[in-house]
Amino acid sequence: xxxxxxxxxxxxxxxxxxxxxxxxxxxxxxxxxxxxxxxxxxxxxxxxxxxxxxxxxxxxxxxxxxxxxxxxxxxxxxxxxxxxxxxxxxxxxxxxxxxxxxxxxxxxxxxxxxxxxxxxxxxxxxxxxxxxxxxxxxxxxxxxxxxxxxxxxxxxxxxxxxxxxxxxxxxxxxxxxxxxxxxxxxxxxxxxxxxxxxxxx
Numbered sequence: 001x002x003x004x005x006x007x008x009x010x011x012x013x014x015x016x017x018x019x020x021x022x023x024x025x026x027x028x029x030x031x032x033x034x035x036x037x038x039x040x041x042x043x044x045x046x047x048x049x050x051x052x053x054x055x056x057x058x059x060x061x062x063x064x065x066x067x068x069x070x071x072x073x074x075x076x077x078x079x080x081x082x083x084x085x086x087x088x089x090x091x092x093x094x095x096x097x098x099x100x101x102x103x104x105x106x107x108x109x110x111x112x113x114x115x116x117x118x119x120x121x122x123x124x125x126x127x128x129x130x131x132x133x134x135x136x137x138x139x140x141x142x143x144x145x146x147x148x149x150x151x152x153x154x155x156x157x158x159x160x161x162x163x164x165x166x167x168x169x170x171x172x173x174x175x176x177x178x179x180x181x182x183x184x185x186x187x188x189x190x191x192x193x194x195x196x197x198x199x200x201x
Contacts, residue, residue, distance in 0.1 A: 008046045010036040015050075016057045020108040021101060024054060024115055051120040058109060058126045062133065073137045079145035080196070083138065084187055087167065091183045094171070098180055106175035110168050135160050142194065151194045163190055 014036035018027055029050055033040050047053040072086045090107075097105040113127045139160035145151045153159040167186055174182040 005042070007036070007038040007042045010038055011043060011046060011053060012057045012060060015053050016061055016108070019054065019057070019112050020097075020105050024112045051123050054112070054120075055123045055126045058112075058123070058130060062126075062130045066133075069134075069137055073141060075140075075144070079141045079148060080150060080191075082141040083163075083190060086137070087186045087190070090167075090171070091186065094174065094183055095180055098178075103178050104171075104175045104180060104183075106171045107168055110172070111175075131164070135164055138163055145194070151196055153194060159194065162193060166190065166193060 011032065014032050015027065018032060018035055027050065029040060029043055032050070032053070033043050043053075047056070068089075069086070072089065073082045077085070094104050094106075097103070109127055109130055112123070113131075116123055118124065135157075139156055142151070142153065142159050142163070143156045146153055146156055166189055170182060170186050170189065174180060
């Protein structure tokens, strides 16, 4: 019996890394195949197009991340601790990227979404689903914080959208300036948006 090919998994890892490190628009199938170490014919055996590969990479990447997200946002944890754990993890990821690549890479999904919005429907759909799921996590923490009387917001769903927008904005600002210290604004800024006094810890 022949050895099972891992070409599909290598292609998924390759485009995931490349989209984060560079730009979706600049990627060619040749570049993706070279990174993955597979022949071009193998690419078309597994996927019909670059956008199909990218969409599947985003879907699988998010599914793989869900166990960690479920841990961060577990209802057994204090509501604000859930948010901070998630933001701290993203901050650590950006510092690791800086050490490895010499620069802040920002949010891969946000970067790709801003670049291709309206140009690749199947990719748009996967990105929108990812952000929709992320908003549910954030909103659940905000709603629980409100129920516990920790915060007082008029519309938890809107507050979640604002927190996500602020968070992505800080990531992009840090990426453009290549300044990791800007990431330090994420937590105190989030608390300020939610009307919580930050004690600096």
